[in-house]
Amino acid sequence: MSNEPLFICPRCGAMSHHPTDAAEGYCGRCHDWTRLSTGVYDDGAGGLHIVAGELLREKGYADTPENRETVDRMARRLFADLMDQADG
Numbered sequence: 001m002s003n004e005p006l007f008i009c010p011r012c013g014a015m016s017h018h019p020t021d022a023a024e025g026y027c028g029r030c031h032d033w034t035r036l037s038t039g040v041y042d043d044g045a046g047g048l049h050i051v052a053g054e055l056l057r058e059k060g061y062a063d064t065p066e067n068r069e070t071v072d073r074m075a076r077r078l079f080a081d082l083m084d085q086a087d088g
């Protein structure tokens with residue numbers, strides 16, 4: 001296992017090992033920040049791609065099905081406004 005930073009763009013699938021890309025969720029291929037927040041990604045289709053495991057790690061919560069469901073709901077609510085704008 002490597003501790004290298006890794007960012008996989010949820011929109012185009014490009015991988016970056018650049019520390020800044022990984023920290024900011026920036027995709028060099030899309031020329032866009034496709035990660036909205038930790039564990040929350042723009043799926044490029046006006047929707048959200050939630051990585052519950054990433055959110056739980058960030059918050060320090062146990063990785064249980066219940067907690068996964070909770071962070072998934074929270075993230076969708078938090079970014080609902082942004083997604084509505086993206087639809088327009």
Ligand SMILES: [Zn+2]
Binds near residue numbers: 009011012
């Ligand atoms: Zn991309």
